Amino acid sequence: MDDEASGELLELLYGVLRGVRRDAAARLELQGTTPGQLRLLRTLERCDGPRRLGELAAALDVAPRSVTSKVDLAEQHGLVRRLPDPTDRRATLLELTPEGRALLAAISAQRHEGAAQRLGRLSPAEQAELLRLLRVVGDGPATDA
Numbered sequence: 001m002d003d004e005a006s007g008e009l010l011e012l013l014y015g016v017l018r019g020v021r022r023d024a025a026a027r028l029e030l031q032g033t034t035p036g037q038l039r040l041l042r043t044l045e046r047c048d049g050p051r052r053l054g055e056l057a058a059a060l061d062v063a064p065r066s067v068t069s070k071v072d073l074a075e076q077h078g079l080v081r082r083l084p085d086p087t088d089r090r091a092t093l094l095e096l097t098p099e100g101r102a103l104l105a106a107i108s109a110q111r112h113e114g115a116a117q118r119l120g121r122l123s124p125a126e127q128a129e130l131l132r133l134l135r136v137v138g139d140g141p142a143t144d145a
Contacts (some may be wrong), residue, residue: 010075015119018116019065019118020114020115021116024111024136026108026144027101027110027111027114028107030106031037031103031110033045033077033103033145035041036070037070037073037074037079038104038107039060039094039136040056040060040067040070040071040074041074041080041100041103041105043056043059043060044056044095044096044100045096045100045101045104049095050083050090050093050094050095051065051094051095052091052093052094053067053068053071053092053094056071056094059134060104070095074100078097078099078100079096079097079100079103080094080095080096080100081094081095081097082094083095086130
């Protein structure tokens with residue numbers, strides 16, 4: 001691939017990702033949340049139970065004080081709840097509430113809807129070919145879709 005083609009590939013990929021991020025940010029705003037808040041909720045969702053704030057800060061690779069402000073906001077919106085740590089009276093655990101899980105499900109559904117709208121610009125055969133080519137370029141399995 002020459003420099004011109006590789007440059008075009010990068011520009012096209014960046015353009016698609018910019019559009020996806022812009023759409024996602026608009027949807028998050030409608031849900032009353034931010035990308036940082038969503039990242040916190042998703043990280044907590046992947047845990048197998050309540051987590052200490054320090055563990056979340058480490059998982060997010062941020063300072064513990066920045067997690068505290070995100071948690072405070074999420075708690076105000078009813079998305080998470082603080083619990084006493086049964087193994088350490090000084091520590092607090094954090095868990096998702098049903099409202100937090102519902103928000104994550106709604107955002108996931110909206111993301112899939114947005115992706116489907118983008119793919120909907122193509123015929124079914126074009127969609128299959130695009131996905132096949134992206135698997136090849138992304139080093140994924142190059143199966144026929």
